[in-house]
Amino acid sequence: MKKKDIILLGTVFLIALILLGIGLMIKKAPAGDGSGLYVCIYRDGKQFGIYPLNEDNTLQLGSETEGRNSLVIKNRSAYVSEADCPGQDCIHMGRIDESGEEIICLPHKLVIRIEGGEPSMDVTVR
Amino acid sequence: MKKNRYVAYMGLLLAAAVLLGYVEALIPIDLMIPGVKLGLANCAILFVLYSFGLKEALIISLLRTLIIGFIFTSPAMLIYSISGTAVSLLIMAIIKKSGHFSVFAVSACGGISHNITQLIIAGFVMLNAGAGLLRILTFYLPVLVMAGIITGLLNAFFANILIKRISVHSDML
Numbered sequence: 570m571k572k573k574d575i576i577l578l579g580t581v582f583l584i585a586l587i588l589l590g591i592g593l594m595i596k597k598a599p600a601g602d603g604s605g606l607y608v609c610i611y612r613d614g615k616q617f618g619i620y621p622l623n624e625d626n627t628l629q630l631g632s633e634t635e636g637r638n639s640l641v642i643k644n645r646s647a648y649v650s651e652a653d654c655p656g657q658d659c660i661h662m663g664r665i666d667e668s669g670e671e672i673i674c675l676p677h678k679l680v681i682r683i684e685g686g687e688p689s690m691d692v693t694v695r
Numbered sequence: 696m697k698k699n700r701y702v703a704y705m706g707l708l709l710a711a712a713v714l715l716g717y718v719e720a721l722i723p724i725d726l727m728i729p730g731v732k733l734g735l736a737n738c739a740i741l742f743v744l745y746s747f748g749l750k751e752a753l754i755i756s757l758l759r760t761l762i763i764g765f766i767f768t769s770p771a772m773l774i775y776s777i778s779g780t781a782v783s784l785l786i787m788a789i790i791k792k793s794g795h796f797s798v799f800a801v802s803a804c805g806g807i808s809h810n811i812t813q814l815i816i817a818g819f820v821m822l823n824a825g826a827g828l829l830r831i832l833t834f835y836l837p838v839l840v841m842a843g844i845i846t847g848l849l850n851a852f853f854a855n856i857l858i859k860r861i862s863v864h865s866d867m868l
Contacts, residue, residue, distance in 0.1 A: 574800035581807065582844055585837035592833025 606668055608647045610640070611680040622647065622666070622683060636677035647681060649674070705751065712739035712759040717767065731842040734806065734850060736763075740784065741802055741854035746861070749788045756780045775813050783809035798858065799851040806847030810839035 610618035610630065620626055626642040627650075638659060639651040646666035649659040652674060659674035665683055672681040719735040736759060744752040760780045764773040786808040791801045818831055 570799045571795075571797045573795050574797050574803075577796065577800050578803050578844055578848075582841060585840040585844075587837075588833050589837035589841075592830070592837065595829065595833060 605685050606645070606683055607685045608640070608642055609682050609684045611682070613678045630679065631677055636674070636679075638674055638677060638679060640681060647683065648672070649681070652677070705755065708739060708743055708751075709755050709758055709762075712736045712743075712755055713762050715739055716759070716763050720767065731810075731839070731846070733846050734809070735853075737783075737802065737805060737809075737847075737850045738854045738857065741787070741798060741805075741850065742857045742861070744784070744787060744791065744801075745798065745854075745858045749784075752784055752788070753781075756784050775816055778816060779809040779813045782812040797851075798855045799848055802851035802854060803844045803847030806843035806845075806850070807840050808843075810843040811836070814839055 606622040608618075608620045608622055609616055610620075610628075612631070612635065618628070618630070620628070620642060622642060623645050624642065625644070626640075628640040628642075630638045630640055637651075637653045638649050641648055641650045646664040648664045649662070649672055652659050654674060654676040656676065659672050659677075659679070659681075662672045665672055665681070668683050668685060670683050673679070674681075713736075715738060716736040719733055722733075736756075740752055740756045740759075743755050757777065757780065760773070760776045764770055764776055768776070783805040787801050787805040790796055790804050796804075814831070814835055822828065822831075
């Protein structure tokens with residue numbers, strides 16, 4: 570390989586790498602702030618709360634009769650930190666951060682779903 | 696006599712170029728990126744370009760594309776492959792003619808121009824399908840350019856050996 574080959578190909582490769590870097594940065598940016606996404610909370614099919622995903626928040630959901638769940642919204646993701654149900658499935662469902670994802674607490678008839686924005690996938694299998 | 700040899704050599708090289716494309720399809724290397732392939736046939740084309748000339752390389756590469764297009768892939772893909780082949784060969788010939796570069800740069804530029812040409816044609820389809828121009832420019836273009844350089848260098852490595860060891864042009868032309 571000649572020196573001129575290396576200079577030519579190196580330059581082209583570098584330009585491509587920079588372009589790709591810019592592309593990856595552009596792609597990451599809109600996903601970062603979580604604007605347009607909302608945490609919607611339903612009990613028994615009726616919506617009773619809606620909170621923006623990009624504002625940190627800790628919510629106490631329910632009462633003695635309905636059952637209690639603590640919902641934490643932090644770093645543009647939502648999760649249930651505490652629940653007084655026997656199974657604790659809602660805690661084990663972990664964090665949700667993309668449109669369309671859900672946390673469900675069956676004994677309390679509670680559904681926490683992220684809505685708004687573009688749904689990123691049809692179904693998440695855990 | 697000379698003409699007979701010429702025809703025989705051309706047929707042999709065309710067969711080699713076609714087969715290299717087939718051999719490549721047999722190697723189970725998945726490069727993960729759609730549209731990126733090694734393009735082993737370019738070894739044969741490079742060899743023809745260096746040992747014979749642009750005219751012969753053009754004939755063989757276009758015939759190869761037609762044959763591959765009708766036998767292995769769908770004729771609908773011909774528009775991609777023919778344009779990619781023709782543009783990359785012309786770019787390679789120009790860079791070779793400039794005299795400043797070796798087989799490696801010639802082959803890599805061939806790979807780059809082949810990929811860019813196909814991207815431009817695919818771009819019309821992709822833009823209609825909703826992919827943004829920015830996305831094409833900042834993702835597909837650099838990935839395909841880098842892939843073109845890497846595959847081009849690999850091909851040049853093989854073609855370089857061929858060009859050095861096989862000298863047929865003296866009694867041919």
